[in-house]
Amino acid sequence: MSDRDGAGVRVRGIYATALTRLLRGDHEIVQASEPIRGRFDADLPTRPAAVAVETTYDRQGVGVSGRAERVASIAAELRGVGVDAFAWDDPAPEGAISDAAVTDTRGGGAVLDLGDAEGYLPFDRADGYVETGDAVRVQVAAGEPPWSDRAPECTTRVEVGNGLARLVRGASGGGASVDLASLLPTDPREGWAVRWDERADDADLDALGAALADLDERAERLDEALSDEVGAPRRLTDGRATAWVWFGRESRFALDEHRRAVAATMPGHHRTKAHASAASAAVDFAEAVCEPGGEFPFAAVTRQFGPREGDTVALEHGKPDGRLLVLGRGEVTDYDPEGGITVEREMTPGGRYDALGVERRAGDVAITKLKEGRWWYATVYRGADGERRGTYVNVCTPVELFPDAARYVDLHVDVVKHADGTVERVDDDELDEAVAAGQVTEALAERARRVATAVERALR
Incomplete structure (x- = not known):
């Protein structure tokens, strides 16, 4: 899908140069930074953006937000970057407006039931006092990737934007220079105030006029959608579709x-x-x-940055549906400058070890060896007396070792070696189900199966 004749794509963050090169064949790149313009030696215009591609706060991937059909197209293109890239649609997209129920208050804000997702409204972003049981109309101001443990941040202020300007509902005028405002052929829609971004300084009057016309049209649709009184938890508008793309090591x-x-x-x-x-x-x-x-x-x-011996590292276990589970934290007991670490964790008693079927006892330790770039890692469980209680080999996307975490996405199929030497391969059916659900590509699933087969042979 090409957008050469329409609004373009704005790219920001540590992946900007690579993604600009990847996307500019089919999409017009707009509002580019000075370094990007210099690298491409191209006239990248300052026009309204239909889609924004921005690096996530933890630098693990990007959020893609904007017009639904283009978000879907770009997210699919980015998922094709490598075999270990994943993409998920956000149930609470940026700009979506909902009537929400306040279910709790904590940490300086209110927890919201948005109807199909949970949100968080900081008290300083609320218009008036908010308490449990209230019904409040909110807009998603900042989304959160599915691997985050935070809810999307909401606000009671309603606005629409396109990178060059924003229209704020119910706000007073201002936010633009008198000279700039006087040169435009139209004023913003009644009941809305315009706020120009600093990027607008680089745009010509035609682009500014187009930006304002685009926002006026979107504001009109919002006025119609928000005409009813605040009701039960429900989505009123979808806002800008949002997808999240996680990049693995490859x-x-x-x-x-x-x-x-x-x-x-x-x-x-x-x-x-x-x-x-x-x-x-x-x-x-x-x-x-x-x-x-x-x-x-x-x-x-x-x-320079870790992890090294003595550091504490979390096992951040991503799932193909976008969730992130922390399996535990342990001490790095050995560091290999060639690309590996050994992490030791003390296990809490109670329950049983998955697939191994043995009881978790007081004094048990888990010794996990992780190597950068490897498609699997092994954990050996030992009792307080040093007895080996079993080995669990997790098949996953290539492991990445960060200062405070080992990160990967679990590919379901695993191999275990019991204390008696029996080797067993497990959860192939869960991998098949993930493929059927569109969470894992067939190419990635086949790679996982080959890795599991090789591990199974090595353990026998």
């Missing part, structure tokens, strides 16, 4: 190749930038002073 290296085509790019550029926020400046410096070459410098990155 996908990050595939994005390196896109970036390398237009700019000096060190091995593991995106993998390192995702590693820690402080690593971004180091990457920029390295690429500015030398022509990068070689392989991803795991040892250099982890020596």
Whole structure:
């Protein structure tokens, strides 16, 4: 799908260069930053954006927000970057307006039942006093990826925007220079006030007029949708469709190749930038002073930012449906500069170990060996007396070792070795179900099956 004759796509964050190259063949890139314009040596216009592609706060992927048909197209394109990329639609998309019920208050805000999702309304973003049992009309101001443990942030203020300007419902005038406002042929819709973004300074009057006309049309539709009184929890408008794309390790290296085509790019550029926020400046410096070459410098990155011996690391166990489960946290007891760590966790008694079928006892420890880029990792469970109680091998997307976490997406199928030496492969049916549900591609599932077969043979 091409949008060459319509509003374009705005790209921001650590993946911007790679995604600009990837998308600009079929989509017009607009509102580009100065570095992006320089790298592409192209006239990338400052026009309204139909879709925004922005890096998530944890740098693990991107959010794609905007017109529904284009969000679906772009999310599908980004999912195709690498075999370990995933995409999920957001049930509470940016800009969606709902009548919500306040179910609880905590942490300086109200927990909301939006009807088909949960939201959070900070008290300083509410118009008036809010307490449990109230009904309130809210708009999703900032979405959250499915792997986050936070609810989307809401506000009682209603607005629409396109990157160049915003219209705010019920606000007073202002927010634009007198000269700029006087040159436009129309005023914003009655009952709405315009707020111009700083990017508007780079746009011509035709683009500004188009931006305001687009917002007026959307504001008119909202006025019609919001004419009723606040009612039971329900969605009133869908706002901008939102999808979330998570990039796995192989996908990050595939994005390196896109970036390398237009700019000096060190091995593991995106993998390192995702590693820690402080690593971004180091990457920029390295690429500015030398022509990068070689392989991803795991040892250099982890020596500087971790994880190292003595650090605490969480096992962040992603699921193909977008959820993130933390299996536990443990101490790094061994560090291999060639790409691996060993993590030891003390287990709490009670229940049984999945698939192994043995009881969890007081004094049990789990010893997990993780290697950067490997499609599996093994955990050995031992009793307080050192007796091996079983081994569990998790098949997953390539492991990435970050300063405070090992991250991957679980691919369901696993292999276990019982204390008596019996080897068993489990959960192939769950992988098949994930493929049928569209959560895992057939190519990724086949890779998982091959890995499980190899592990099973090695353990026998």
